Structures are given as C-alpha cells and as structure tokens.
Amino acid sequence: VHDEITKAVLAVHAGRMVGDGVHSLDIEQITSRIETWDDWYAAWAHMGDKYEALADSALEHGRRITAGEFYWQASICYQYAQFLFVHQPELREDGQRKKESLYRQSAPLLVPPAERFEVSIDDVKIPGFLRVPDGQGPFRTAVLLGGLESTKEESHQFENMLLKRGVATCTFDGPGQGEMFFDVPLQPDFERYTSAVVDWLETRPAVDMQRLGVLGRSLGGYYAVRSAATDHRFNACVAWGAVYELSLWDRLPELTRKTFCYVSGKNDEQVAKRYLLEAIDLSRVTDHLRGALLVVHGALDDVWPPSEAQRIHDEATNASTRDLWIEPNGNHCCHNLSPVIRPAMADWLTQHL
Amino acid sequence: VHDEITKAVLAVHAGRMVGDGVHSLDIEQITSRIETWDDWYAAWAHMGDKYEALADSALEHGRRITAGEFYWQASICYQYAQFLFVHQPELREDGQRKKESLYRQSAPLLVPPAERFEVSIDDVKIPGFLRVPDGQGPFRTAVLLGGLESTKEESHQFENMLLKRGVATCTFDGPGQGEMFFDVPLQPDFERYTSAVVDWLETRPAVDMQRLGVLGRSLGGYYAVRSAATDHRFNACVAWGAVYELSLWDRLPELTRKTFCYVSGKNDEQVAKRYLLEAIDLSRVTDHLRGALLVVHGALDDVWPPSEAQRIHDEATNASTRDLWIEPNGNHCCHNLSPVIRPAMADWLTQHL
Numbered sequence: 001v002h003d004e005i006t007k008a009v010l011a012v013h014a015g016r017m018v019g020d021g022v023h024s025l026d027i028e029q030i031t032s033r034i035e036t037w038d039d040w041y042a043a044w045a046h047m048g049d050k051y052e053a054l055a056d057s058a059l060e061h062g063r064r065i066t067a068g069e070f071y072w073q074a075s076i077c078y079q080y081a082q083f084l085f086v087h088q089p090e091l092r093e094d095g096q097r098k099k100e101s102l103y104r105q106s107a108p109l110l111v112p113p114a115e116r117f118e119v120s121i122d123d124v125k126i127p128g129f130l131r132v133p134d135g136q137g138p139f140r141t142a143v144l145l146g147g148l149e150s151t152k153e154e155s156h157q158f159e160n161m162l163l164k165r166g167v168a169t170c171t172f173d174g175p176g177q178g179e180m181f182f183d184v185p186l187q188p189d190f191e192r193y194t195s196a197v198v199d200w201l202e203t204r205p206a207v208d209m210q211r212l213g214v215l216g217r218s219l220g221g222y223y224a225v226r227s228a229a230t231d232h233r234f235n236a237c238v239a240w241g242a243v244y245e246l247s248l249w250d251r252l253p254e255l256t257r258k259t260f261c262y263v264s265g266k267n268d269e270q271v272a273k274r275y276l277l278e279a280i281d282l283s284r285v286t287d288h289l290r291g292a293l294l295v296v297h298g299a300l301d302d303v304w305p306p307s308e309a310q311r312i313h314d315e316a317t318n319a320s321t322r323d324l325w326i327e328p329n330g331n332h333c334c335h336n337l338s339p340v341i342r343p344a345m346a347d348w349l350t351q352h353l
Numbered sequence: 354v355h356d357e358i359t360k361a362v363l364a365v366h367a368g369r370m371v372g373d374g375v376h377s378l379d380i381e382q383i384t385s386r387i388e389t390w391d392d393w394y395a396a397w398a399h400m401g402d403k404y405e406a407l408a409d410s411a412l413e414h415g416r417r418i419t420a421g422e423f424y425w426q427a428s429i430c431y432q433y434a435q436f437l438f439v440h441q442p443e444l445r446e447d448g449q450r451k452k453e454s455l456y457r458q459s460a461p462l463l464v465p466p467a468e469r470f471e472v473s474i475d476d477v478k479i480p481g482f483l484r485v486p487d488g489q490g491p492f493r494t495a496v497l498l499g500g501l502e503s504t505k506e507e508s509h510q511f512e513n514m515l516l517k518r519g520v521a522t523c524t525f526d527g528p529g530q531g532e533m534f535f536d537v538p539l540q541p542d543f544e545r546y547t548s549a550v551v552d553w554l555e556t557r558p559a560v561d562m563q564r565l566g567v568l569g570r571s572l573g574g575y576y577a578v579r580s581a582a583t584d585h586r587f588n589a590c591v592a593w594g595a596v597y598e599l600s601l602w603d604r605l606p607e608l609t610r611k612t613f614c615y616v617s618g619k620n621d622e623q624v625a626k627r628y629l630l631e632a633i634d635l636s637r638v639t640d641h642l643r644g645a646l647l648v649v650h651g652a653l654d655d656v657w658p659p660s661e662a663q664r665i666h667d668e669a670t671n672a673s674t675r676d677l678w679i680e681p682n683g684n685h686c687c688h689n690l691s692p693v694i695r696p697a698m699a700d701w702l703t704q705h706l
Contacts (some may be wrong), residue, residue, distance in 0.1 A: 015378055023692040024377030025368055054693060063700040065518055073692070111517060134487065164464060165418055339376040339426070340407060347416040 005037040009084060009255065012302065012332055019338030021157040022076055030077075041081045041091045045098075048077030052102060059109075068109025075102035075153050083149055084255045086262040093182075096151075100179050103153040110156075112163060119172075121196045124183040128152055128172030128197060130204065131159055138208035139168040140353040141201065143194065143234075145227070146171075147219030148259055151178030158215075161346040167353065168206055172197050174223065176263035185265035188279035194227035198234075209233060211353040213291075215345065217241055217333055218303070221295075225282055225312055228289050235291040235320075236352040238345055241301065241333030244308045245281040249273050256303060286315035292352040293319040296345060298330025298337075323348070358390040362437060362608065365655065365685055372691030374510040375429055383430075394434045394444045398451075401430030405455060412462075421462025428455035428506050436502055437608045439615040446535075449504075453532055456506040463509075465516060472525075474549045477536040481505055481525030481550060483557065484512055491561035492521040493706040494554065496547065496587075498580070499524075500572030501612055504531030511568075514699040520706065521559055525550050527576065529616035538618035541632035547580035551587075562586060564706040566644075568698065570594055570686055571656070574648075578635055578665055581642050588644040588673075589705040591698055594654065594686030597661045598634040602626050609656060639668035645705040646672040649698060651683025651690075676701070 033043035055070035082095025107114040114129040144155040152171035159169040173179045174193040176186030201207045213236035216224030221242025228237035266272035293316050297309035306326045313324040327334050334341040386396035408423035435448025460467040467482040497508040505524035512522040526532045527546040529539030554560045566589035569577030574595025581590035619625035646669050650662035659679045666677040680687050687694040
C-alpha cells in the first residue's frame with residue numbers, strides 16, 4: 001500500500017519508466033519496497049546497486065554487452081531514485097552523481113557506444129554524449145533534450161530507436177539538468193546551450209549538418225521549440241508533451257512545482273514562480289521556427305493541458321510543415337501509449353530530416 | 354476481476370509474456386478486457402489486430418522498421434491469444450495460423466531479417482527461420498527450441514540478445530509445435546527433426562558448424578538435451594526450465610495436462626498420459642551428451658520441480674563441462690527473473706560456442 005504522493009507519482013509516471021527502459025518486473029519489485037514517499041529513493045537505489053554489482057561481475061568475466069546494459073539499468077534506476085526527490089537534497093544530489101557515473105561506465109560498452117563530449121560555454125562545460133549508427137556517414141542527427149526531470153542518460157531507448165533507423169543521436173545536460181545543474185540552474189536562454197552543442201556537432205564528420213533535428217520531452221519540448229526557432233541549422237523539431245508558458249503554475253502538481261523551485265535554485269516558491277513566468281515563455285519565438293514541426297500531446301495530460309500544444313502549433317506559422325497529434329487517450333507525454341507513439345515520433349523525425 | 358483460471362495463467366506466465374516482448378502497458382490493457390478465461394482469446398486478438406493495422410499503415414508509408422516491429426508485436430499477441438486455449442480448438446487453430454502469417458510478414462523487415470526455410474523430413478516440411486548478425490561470418494550459431502506452448506515466433510527477443518552478441522539464430526517448429534502440429538503431433542523422436550535442421554544448417558555458409566549450440570525452454574529444454582545428446586554436432590546445450598520425464602503428470606496444472614493432450618493429438622487424458630510417460634523420458638540419453646551443458650531452473654517452479662534439472666545435470670556425466678543454476682527465487686523458467694537470467698544464459702551460450 002502506497003501513500004498518496006507515491007500513488008500520484010506512479011499514476012503519472014509508471015508508463016514513462018517502462019518506456020524509458022526500466023523492466024516492468026523490476027518496477028513491481030521496487031514499488032513493493034515502498035510504503036511512503038520517503039522510501040522511494042532507497043527502493044530504487046537498492047535495484048540500482050543490484051545492477052551495478054551484476055555489471056561489475058559481467059565486465060570482470062568479459063561479458064561486455066551485458067555489462068553495458070546492466071550499468072545502464074543501474075543508471076536509470078538511480079535516475080528514478082532521485083526523480084522528484086527534492087525534499088532530501090543530499091540524496092537527490094547523490095542520486096544524480098551516481099546516475100552520471102554509472103552511465104559513464106556503460107557508455108563505451110553500449111552498442112553503438114556513446115562518445116562523451118564537453119563543450120565550453122561561459123566559464124563552464126556542457127556535458128553530453130554522441131552515438132553514431134553503424135555504416136557509412138555522415139548521418140542524419142537528432143539532438144534529444146530532457147526537461148524538468150529528465151537528463152541525457154534517460155533518452156537511451158529513444159536513441160536506440162533512432163539509431164536503428166540510421167539517425168545519430170546527441171544528448172546533453174543544459175541549465176538546471178543533471179550534471180549541469182551543479183554549475184548552472186535553470187536559465188531563460190536554454191537555446192544558447194543547444195547552439196553551443198550544435199557548434200561542436202559541426203566539427204564532427206559523422207554528422208550531416210544539412211539533416212539536423214531536435215526533439216524534446218515535456219519541458220524539453222519547450223526547449224526544443226526555443227532551440228529550433230532561434231537556430232536555423234535545425235530543420236526539424238518535435239515538441240513532445242511541451243508547455244508554452246507557466247501561467248498555469250498554481251494548477252501544477254505540487255511535486256512538479258517544488259522541482260521547478262529546486263532546479264531554478266530558488267527556495268521560495270513565490271520567487272521561483274515570478275522568475276519562471278518570465279523565464280519560460282514561447283511568445284515572440286514560435287513564429288521564428290522555419291523547419292518542419294511536430295507537436296505531440298496527450299488529451300488527458302494532467303501536468304499541462306493540450307491547449308499548450310495547440311498554441312505552439314498554431315503560432316508556428318513559418319514552419320515548413322506543421323503536424324499536431326493530440327492523442328485522445330494519452331496522458332502526460334502520452335507515456336501510457338509509449339509502445340506506439342514513440343516509434344511514430346521516431347519515424348516522423350527520421351522522415352523529416 | 355479475473356476468474357481462477359485467468360489468475361492462475363497470469364500468475365505463472367505474466368513474467369514470460371514481458372520477457373518475450375509483450376509491452377507491459379499492453380498486458381494491462383489486454384487483461385482489463387478479460388473477466389473469464391473464455392474472454393482470453395478475444396482480448397489478445399484485439400491487441401494483435403491493432404498492431405496489424407498499425408503495421409499495414411507503417412509499411413504503406415515506407416516506415417519499414419516500425420512495420421516489422423508491429424507485425425511482430427501482432428504475431429506475439431496472437432501467440433498469447435491461442436496460448437493454452439485448447440478448449441476452443443477452432444480459435445486455437447485460427448490463432449496459430451494468424452501468428453504464423455503475421456510473423457512471415459515481419460520476417461523480411463526485422464533487423465537483421467529472418468530468412469524462412471523449409472526442410473523436408475518423411476513426407477512433410479519442417480518450417481523455420483535463420484537470422485544472421487551483421488559482419489563477416491561464418492558465425493557461432495544457436496538453435497532455439499520451443500516447448501509445449503512456445504513456437505519459432507516466440508524466441509524473437511532471445512534471438513535479438515544472441516544476435517547482439519554475434520551469434521546467428523535458428524528456430525523451427527517441431528512435432529506438436531506451431532505450424533508443424535497440423536502435420537505431425539508430439540513425437541518421441543524430436544531430435545530427429547532437430548538433426549534434419551542441422552543438416553540444412555551445414556549447407557549455409559553463414560553458419561560455423563564447429564560452434565553450434567542448442568537452447569530450449571521448458572519442454573524445449575527436454576528437447577534440447579535429447580537433441581544435443583544424440584547429435585554431436587552440437588557442442589553446447591542449455592536446458593532452461595526443463596523436465597526429465599512426466600511421472601509427475603498428476604501434479605501438473607490442469608491446463609498444462611490438457612495442452613499436452615491437444616499437442617499429442619489424444620483426446621483421452623489417460624491415453625495421452627500413457628503415451629507421454631513413454632514418449633518423454635531422458636533415461637539412457639543424458640549420458641550421451643558430450644558438449645558443454647548448462648541447466649537452469651527456478652527453485653519455486655510450480656510446473657515441474659528443480660529436481661528435474663538436478664537429475665539432468667547429475668546424469669550428464671560425459672558433458673565436457675556442466676553448470677547447474679538453481680535460482681532460489683525463480684519460478685517456472687525463472688520468468689520472473691528474466692531481465693537478469695536471460696542475458697546470463699545468452700552470455701553462457703556465447704562463451705561456450
């Protein structure tokens with residue numbers, strides 16, 4: 001039996017966890033160890049530690065593919081351990097660090113491997129990973145953006161879908177996300193970080209700069225539209241469960257609001273709210289978007305409503321093509337429909353690059 | 354709320370369904386349409402039809418990878434529609450046929466593709482599929498055997514694991530299984546069919562005959578031991594949740610007994626029991642096994658107990674190496690541990706070929 005917070009988190013996010021590659025059998029085991037929200041971190045960390053030990057053993061015995069997969073499983077378990085767990089900032093930070101280091105262990109063992117990069121901006125580094133499909137490049141390339149609570153390590157399954165379709169993938173942590181949060185909290189100019197990464201992609205022979213796209217999920221969908229609208233090297237953009245602006249702040253789930261405060265580095269909710277209402281806003285941006293645009297949203301989204309998607313779509317009047325998929329039975333990011341909606345997005349992006 | 358039969362089937366087999374590649378979100382949707390066991394077939398067929406329509410549409414729009422995956426999803430849904438559904442033989446037969454035809458549609462679209470073959474034996478054909486990894490052959494090759502209720506279409510995820518590890522995969526339907534059931538019911542000499550397929554493999558340049566293994570699950574584990582013991586072209590064998598003989602008949606779950614009657618083509622349970630007690634027996638076979646042997650069993654297996662595995666292991670005195678993994682928390686075929694046990698088996702097989 002779970003408490004109300006745990007129930008609410010699982011109701012919204014269980015489909016996402018499975019879609020992102022957590023085994024449903026593991027979720028059953030993990031959630032059986034949880035009664036109250038305070039138990040959340042330890043239950044996920046326990047599974048993460050199990051996979052880490054299995055990965056260590058596999059690596060020691062030369063079973064490199066299993067080692068790579070299990071380090072990644074360990075990493076995604078720590079992703080969900082620290083997920084929304086902002087009321088215990090020390091554990092939250094431990095979980096972030098552990099997730100990052102486990103993913104770095106998996107990176108060279110993945111098929112295809114993930115190449116770590118660090119791009120300088122101001123006086124800090126943007127950390128990221130590039131994965132390139134088998135075969136002769138240069139390749140179509142997709143930049144995948146996390147949102148409020150997803151980071152570069154979490155897009156692994158989506159990367160695999162794109163790689164199978166011959167598309168290279170690039171992920172990074174921007175302001176307020178993953179590793180970068182420790183240097184830079186959420187900023188109003190995420191697109192500047194994206195463009196710095198695109199500058200680096202221009203130096204990579206594997207990347208076909210004529211066929212570059214960006215896809216972002218949830219708040220990352222907002223970042224994707226900002227990035228594609230302001231950097232015309234992108235010729236396709238997918239806004240997946242995106243928000244247009246945050247005037248709906250008071251209706252957001254409590255944990256979402258608290259997490260926005262945390263990633264913004266503002267303890268006081270009213271201060272955070274004022275900051276975010278200004279920082280997160282697509283007005284005067286959407287109509288700069290010139291490439292192809294796909295906007296995907298669940299009609300039943302209980303984080304932010306499909307009217308956000310509609311507005312993005314309607315205002316992108318200069319997009320070369322515009323598609324709007326409002327899925328009648330979809331919840332936030334259509335996570336409950338992931339077996340069908342994710343391949344459809346991967347195909348759209350592949351075909352529009 | 355499910356009736357007792359449905360509950361019992363899900364308790365034993367839910368882990369297997371996920372391990373075999375059915376999306377857990379789809380299982381939730383499917384089982385929400387089931388109240389009594391009679392609803393089982395239609396609920397699964399409904400999901401299968403959904404995926405078939407999506408696959409047709411994907412193919413029409415040139416989205417070949419999605420089409421291949423969705424035809425396969427449709428196929429595995431029909432696999433589970435007809436699964437144990439022997440009290441309605443017409444639906445059972447429809448489900449088998451539909452599963453086969455959907456898989457045939459997926460075969461050329463899979464990555465890597467599955468090549469259909471038919472090998473003559475007596476006056477019938479053994480139908481099967483060969484999949485070969487990317488790169489320069491000849492390749493280590495594993496023959497994967499289904500059991501009482503699994504067929505060549507169901508090993509797709511296990512094939513993918515082996516292919517990722519550089520191992521080619523060969524699956525076929527033997528007596529009593531899938532397509533072949535309509536020509537030949539369960540026979541005491543399954544190994545003769547395996548050897549006919551191995552004769553065909555010898556003609557394939559992609560297959561390294563010096564590195565040939567066999568893996569079978571449940572009753573297929575029994576077939577694997579028989580096949581490896583009598584055909585020394587196999588140099589490694591995995592018996593996964595296998596049975597040694599059927600003297601435990603009266604303790605088998607009712608649906609399992611009924612399905613044994615069905616695949617044997619015997620309507621009368623006492624006739625079937627007498628036939629199967631003679632037909633299914635590893636006595637005087639296990640000690641002929643010369644290659645490497647791995648026996649994997651769940652200590653909590655409620656179809657047949659781990660003593661079956663112990664006996665296979667103990668009597669295989671001429672095996673070049675013998676490993677016995679009795680998993681303390683494992684159920685039938687350790688399906689509840691599939692995220693960990695399946696890669697471990699794939700690694701063992703890869704390393705012993």
